[in-house]
Each structure stands twice: as C-alpha cells, then as structure tokens.
Amino acid sequence: MPNNERLPHEKMRFQLVLRRRGISDQAVLRAMEGIPRELFVEASDRVYAYRDTALGIPCGQTISQPFVVAYMTEQLRLDPRHRALEIGTGSGYQAAILSRLCHEVVTLERFKTLAETARRRLAATGCDNVEVVLGDGFDVPANLGTFDRIMVTAAMEEIPKALLERLEPGGILIAPVGPHNDGQVLVRVRRGEEGYDSENLVAVRFVPALPGLAREL
Ligand code: SAH
Numbered sequence: 001m002p003n004n005e006r007l008p009h010e011k012m013r014f015q016l017v018l019r020r021r022g023i024s025d026q027a028v029l030r031a032m033e034g035i036p037r038e039l040f041v042e043a044s045d046r047v048y049a050y051r052d053t054a055l056g057i058p059c060g061q062t063i064s065q066p067f068v069v070a071y072m073t074e075q076l077r078l079d080p081r082h083r084a085l086e087i088g089t090g091s092g093y094q095a096a097i098l099s100r101l102c103h104e105v106v107t108l109e110r111f112k113t114l115a116e117t118a119r120r121r122l123a124a125t126g127c128d129n130v131e132v133v134l135g136d137g138f139d140v141p142a143n144l145g146t147f148d149r150i151m152v153t154a155a156m157e158e159i160p161k162a163l164l165e166r167l168e169p170g171g172i173l174i175a176p177v178g179p180h181n182d183g184q185v186l187v188r189v190r191r192g193e194e195g196y197d198s199e200n201l202v203a204v205r206f207v208p209a210l211p212g213l214a215r216e217l
Contacts, residue, residue, distance in 0.1 A: 083145075
C-alpha cells in the first residue's frame with residue numbers, strides 16, 4: 001500500500017516520542033512496538049496511525065492518543081499472571097496492548113459494531129487471550145468474576161462502588177474521572193486489605209461513559 005511506505009520511519013519516531021514523554025517500562029514499550037496501530041484506526045487514517053494523537057472511530061467514539069495508552073498501561077503495573085478488565089473496547093487497541101502484558105483480558109463495549117470490529121481485529125493480530133463482551137461497564141456481568149486490574153477508558157463522573165468491588169485485594173483500577181465533555185483527572189485506586197486508596201495522576205480528556213447498551217448499532 002503506497003500510503004504505508006513511510007510507516008517504518010514513523011514507527012521508529014513513535015517509540016522515541018513515547019520515551020521522550022517519559023514512558024520507561026520496557027515491556028510497555030515493546031507491546032506498543034509490537035501491536036500495529038494502523039490496523040485499529042479507520043482505513044482513511046492509516047497514515048496518521050503513528051502520530052501521537054487520538055483519532056475518530058465509528059459510533060462517535062475515539063481511539064486514545066498513544067501516549068495516554070502507554071501511560072495508563074504503565075501506571076496499571078501489570079504482571080503476566082494478571083486477569084484484567086477494560087471498560088470501553090472502542091477500536092480494541094488498548095485491549096491488544098493489555099493482552100501482551102497479562103494473562104487474560106476481558107473488555108466491555110456498549111456498541112455492538114465496535115465490539116464486533118474489535119473482536120475481528122484482535123483475532124487478526126493474534127491477541128487470543130482477549131474476550132470482547134457486549135456489555136455495560138456500569139453493570140459488569142456477575143459471571144465475569146473479579147480482576148487483578150481494571151482500566152476504564154471512558155470518563156466516569158465517579159467510580160461506581162460496584163466496580164471497585166470487582167477488584168481483587170491488592171488490585172489496581174485506573175479511570176478518567178470528571179464531568180462529561182470537559183477535562184477529567186486520571187485516578188488510580190488500589191484495593192488494600194482494609195479499604196481503598198486513591199490518587200490523582202494527570203489531567204486527561206476522554207469521551208463519556210454512558211450507562212446501558214447503545215440503542216444504535
Ligand atoms: N480503549 C479504546 C478507546 C475507548 S473510547 C481504544 O483503545 O480504542 C471509549 C469507549 O467506551 C467507546 O467505544 C464507548 O462506546 C465505550 N463506552 C462508553 N460507556 C461505556 C459503558 N458503560 N460500558 C462499556 N463501554 C462503554
């Protein structure tokens with residue numbers, strides 16, 4: 001594909017940008033190098049796949065900026081034994097990155113089209129430890145069990161207690177918290193033996209988390 005000729009150079013610069021912006025976890029950098037972001041963006045955006053920007057995807061949603069994906073992944077401190085939950089599959093890209101760093105990923109999406117496309121892309125990129133579930137992150141199906149790590153990739157006005165309860169003791173959840181359509185802060189919550197500890201990391205901007213399955217496709 002003629003449009004993709006410049007991608008090797010762009011991919012090299014992509015790694016440099018992530019390092020320069022402070023990503024230092026080698027496993028995270030390797031995962032970012034190994035997953036072809038161009039397969040998770042719209043065909044018309046492939047030439048921009050290795051720019052450090054968010055891009056539009058169907059259903060009015062976005063694939064996050066690569067730096068934010070790398071940063072959130074690094075802050076989640078994944079271990080190869082972990083079982084992780086993502087809320088907000090979108091393109092499937094973040095789930096693909098998580099899948100390279102832990103044992104198993106379950107990712108929930110409220111739009112059927114997005115869930116189906118992501119499922120296909122994850123299969124095509126060999127991410128066979130990811131389960132894409134059509135569902136609502138405000139009401140995570142009980143049969144999915146509990147998780148060592150939870151990453152929310154849509155902004156929540158507050159983190160539901162029911163979601164925190166899905167964390168294993170010692171578990172970590174990371175989520176953008178704040179008003180819809182305005183800036184939010186990335187919050188990291190750890191579940192201790194006795195309760196939860198929460199810390200604010202950085203300012204971010206995400207599309208809103210909305211309750212229930214989407215009525216459109
Ligand atoms: N992580 C994605 C980007 C997420 S955009 C990626 O790597 O591409 C946020 C996604 O969260 C959107 O696809 C949106 O439909 C989804 N979402 C919003 N509210 C949700 C909810 N309650 N449950 C599940 N998914 C939700």
